[in-house]
Amino acid sequence: MIRLKLNLISSSYQNKKFFAGECKTGSKLGDKDLATARLAAEFGIHHYYFCTIKRFDIETHGKIRALKKDLAANNYSMTIEALNGKKLIGDVVE
Numbered sequence: 001m002i003r004l005k006l007n008l009i010s011s012s013y014q015n016k017k018f019f020a021g022e023c024k025t026g027s028k029l030g031d032k033d034l035a036t037a038r039l040a041a042e043f044g045i046h047h048y049y050f051c052t053i054k055r056f057d058i059e060t061h062g063k064i065r066a067l068k069k070d071l072a073a074n075n076y077s078m079t080i081e082a083l084n085g086k087k088l089i090g091d092v093v094e
Contacts, residue, residue: 021049041076
């Protein structure tokens with residue numbers, strides 16, 4: 001039933017690109033955050049942003065890279081970008 005509804009919705013939005021993401025105040029992403037991005041890929045989101053006013057730590061960047069690889073291996077075309085304070089507001093908040 002849900003898949004049928006999504007097919008109907010997606011058929012009325014052909015040739016459109018949808019963007020989504022989430023903003024954090026810290027330097028880490030949890031499993032829930034990565035699962036949300038994966039769900040976005042399943043819904044056909046074109047580009048997903050992970051944003052923070054600080055900087056994501058090395059472990060988080062590794063998780064993002066792993067998610068990108070996994071999505072590509074499963075033929076999802078969604079791209080993912082991590083944005084930090086410098087890109088968002090001109091400086092990193094410490």
